[in-house]
Amino acid sequence: MNQRLRRLLAASSAVCAIAWSAGCSNDDKPKAPQAQPGRFASPNPGSVNTYWIQAPEGLVLVDTLRTPADARKAIAEIKKTGKPVAAILLTHSHPDHVGGAGAFHEAFPKAPVHASAATDKAMREDRRGFYPLARSANPAFPAKVAYADRTFPDGSPLQVGGLRFETATFAEGESDTATVYYRPDTGALFSGDLATGKVTPALIEGNSCGWLQILDQLGKRFPAAKTIYPGHGAPGPTTTLIDEQRRYLQRIRGLVRPAVAPNSPEGTTVTPGEQKTITTEMDRTYPGRPPVADLPTIVQENIKAVARELSAEDPAKTPAACSDKPREGTLPAPASTYVGAVDGGDLDALAGAFAPDAEVVDVGRRIQGRAAIRAWAEDEVIGGKLTVTKIVENRPGYQRLLVHFAPGGTGGFDAYYAFTVDGPFITKAELTYAN
Template structure:
């Protein structure tokens, strides 16, 4: 993949995953205008708790993969769909240090050994050090055959330009949002941005590593910088940047308000208060699944916000039951 001059292309969004239950395909396109390459953004699609998006960007002669699912088994389905195209994978980009975004990397590396593995420096360091134990957890859940992610072939930087079939793709790095560092990929000619976990569309995001102060500000900047773009989120359906970013800000504000108004009036989060806040979140966002697939995710999210705001959990809660979040 090499730097290339700015060109205008045609975007066709394909939502497909061969052999995956619940898969669906939807294709949209804009008018052709001196196109030198058509790009397709493929989103393997699976409904339900724990659903996570991986994307592959297909040009006439090569493919770029963005994130690799939470397990080798799920990744192998995407690998099969890519192999069916007969095109080489030029690069694999890992967006951030969350296991559902790099857990299936092994399948891609084995299938496409010539692909260049790319990460931001912070992401590579986090995966290598694994202070949150995500790699170890993947090993426990996937068995002895699982191998930890290798070091990247190259580190990518903010505003670096990649290409797929000579169409420019620009790297954008965000810090202190849902994760310490999140990599996004913008395709200016297509007015599309692959934003990873800066947005979870109609799903409860994971606050384990989040910065609840900086995240909304980053979403506001995203709206200003990419107004009119289509946003492809880390979880959930693609949609307009302005709409998805505004919805995410509203969600963060609502959940934070539950902690500030209902839980931390005395700086101590009781079991009753946390259960009431979980019920309020579920009532305000009915039918939403969690991005992690874990039953206690909302409880853990609230506990994370309590800690960030300087509060404490009631004695004994650290190992308490899941309550209303079961």
């Protein structure tokens, strides 16, 4: 769509020039880009993120890594900014996110550590015994966990470092309680482990249904969120990471459910053969995804936990959000990634949605291979706004959409996007005008 795109951009520039000659509002001026949060990810396996956000009064940090040793590596990077640390925020009580809190507090003693009332309570009670377990598994985990020295009511806004964060606390999902932090001025959402980026999550608490319901609530609570900064894995478009997390949970529940059905070989017990089949299928669907914990058998432990959960569920009372089947009208994973990447301006995510030898047919023009598709997207797609108007055709491995594409985020035109997908990748995308 190169020629039409250029005509639209030229027309847009002409309108802007006319508007400025008449005395344009300052709101029409391009806004200075907001600085992206800094990020330190500890090594795999079990990589964890900590973030630092530039604020008027210094830096605001989010989460503190698994161990003091990891924390000190992040601290060295943070100190390179030359800025003071104004505050430290905790998303939830899991050991891999709070184990380094003491080291951070020692390095930045003037920066208070903040946690929601629910997170603070979960840390102090540790009713699942996660902290002694973490110490037994990893001698580097601290002998004593450093708690927050400032708490705030669950769901209340938080003013730190000269920035305002909206917060929301969710219970009985990935963890017993979790708090997310949202910046309305930038659309940045720090989600902890609720929506993670291309990693193998831990489901050992056996609450996948609660987690699925939280993902629905998360999207509704922060509909304007643009980018999720997760506790594990790379940041990405909000809708993409939420949808990917949802599909992962639906997939493993859908594979485990037949294995615990009354008419299965061992009833509610998952046999070694069934576990191997489920593990193989999860690895095929989600290849090469590092685990969020240093646990070689994390997929097998996830299967056991989901099996216990499903065995106790009453199908008649299972919430609709916990259905194993993708919802009608939803996009296949790679197509959803493409749409989210366009809106999030994420060139890496967009290119990564395509298979290495994929093809894009853009109104008859053929772009072959991931590298060429990336160059095409950088030149003609990123910076635009893509809205799915209707799913016109939907069958296994193929979906045809009616969309509206707005170059530069305004104006635009209607088009048909047809995606052929194979597993996690788009193998072919055909783009044609709708009129």
